[in-house]
Amino acid sequence: MKKFIILFIAVIGISSCVNQDWQFPDFDFQSVYFSHQYPVRTITLGEDFFDTTLDNEWRFRVMATTGGVYQNRNNIQLDLEFDPSLAENLLFSQGGREVKVMPSEYFQMPEPVLTIPRGSLIGGIEFELTGAFFNDPDAIHNTYVIPLRIVNAANVDTVLRGLSPLPNPNRHVTGDWEVLPKDFVLYAVKYVNEWHGIYLRRGLDVITGKPGHEDLTGQVVRRERFVEHDELKELNTRSLTSIDFPLTIQSAGGVNQTVNLRLDFNNQGNCTISSITDGITATGSGQFVKRGEKRSWGNQDRDALYLQYELDLPTMRMATTDTLVMRNRGVGLEFFNPVVQ
CATH class of the missing domain: 2.60.40.1740 (hypothetical protein (bacova_03559))
Incomplete structure (x- = not known):
């Protein structure tokens, strides 16, 4: 008897989960x-x-x-x-x-x-x-x-x-x-454009301090154990063929200095690098490679930017090698709320 009651309850429970027909009619008008x-x-x-x-x-x-x-x-x-x-x-x-x-x-x-x-x-x-x-x-x-x-x-x-x-x-x-x-x-x-996105950045900076700033000479290795923990960098569209790459560099006295780089691409995904920050020059090149980073974060092949460039700042020179792995494009659902003038 007890088994029968349990079976009966189970059947009722299952039947209650079955989709029913619409319980409400269409509205009065479409x-x-x-x-x-x-x-x-x-x-x-x-x-x-x-x-x-x-x-x-x-x-x-x-x-x-x-x-x-x-x-x-x-x-x-x-x-x-x-x-x-x-x-x-x-x-x-x-x-x-x-x-x-x-x-x-x-x-x-x-x-x-x-x-x-x-x-x-x-x-x-x-x-x-x-x-x-x-x-x-x-x-x-x-x-x-x-x-x-x-x-x-x-x-x-x-x-x-x-x-x-x-x-x-x-x-x-x-x-x-x-x-x-x-x-x-x-x-x-x-x-x-196709290079716009949020990237995971790792690489090497070789720094040479200018006269009076020799203490800045050294190397900075930017590489976390897991790529998904690397520094995040947002590269933004500037035109159909160029993006802006903002950097923060520690200069003399531990002061952070913002440097904005411009990456201009050709049809093959190769780019030239220049500075758009007054008083700072940059020269270099790079390449965007589809699925260039094998078994990267999430164990998937990921798009990557490979860059080599040199910076000339007031207190130092810097030779940098960067690998930037695409994390996401940074594009989402968006609306605006207009304001009447």
Whole structure:
């Protein structure tokens, strides 16, 4: 009898874990909208943990979604308008950069119709960037947006246009709305080049003190037992073919001095090294090698930068050999909160 009771309880427990049909019906109406009004899309050239196929083709998609139903039974079509007025008199943040509409020569826009196909809750429209975008030095920052607005929707009940008690509410002022509008998007786009990322740095500095600073002469070995414990260095995109490499060097009297190096790459992944810090010169070269570090951190082959360069500082000269192992690209989900001027 006891075994029977235990078996009965087990059967009930298992059956309670079985997925049930939806217990609630669809909402009274089906809507369409942009999930986020102020996303930032970073075109990530090269590779990352996520798929960068579109990025390397200089393309991206702006997505819209439908809600109020568990399953979309229609092919929904949204007529979009490229609306520069959406970006007027805005900053990316308090005291930040001005929000600018992306110039038309920077991208190619298809027919402004976005389709959410039957059976899917999301759909997108694809844009392609041109070389003019990547040649603009401001394109590495939050500068340009694609301003889109849903002007009409077919095969769906409603567009989430928001609700306001004011006759002329500002879309970007939350206090103007009882229900925020979601019929528009300011889609910010910027890029990082293929060498941009956060690296693990190890290497050797051979230091020669100048007259009066001979006590600085010596060697500094930078190498932890495990590569993942090595010094972290963030190398940042400066242009489509160059990155900035910031260093902190201990000079006379134990004072830390910041030195910024510029790495300029060719099509083969080779680079030349120079200084962009006044009063300090640098000469050298390097190479970016895909999977160059075998069985590195996480027991995986990792991309690496191999650098050799010489620095001439006021109190010393330094000959450096660096190995920088890519840890991650430093690109994540990003949004901005516009400020009305």
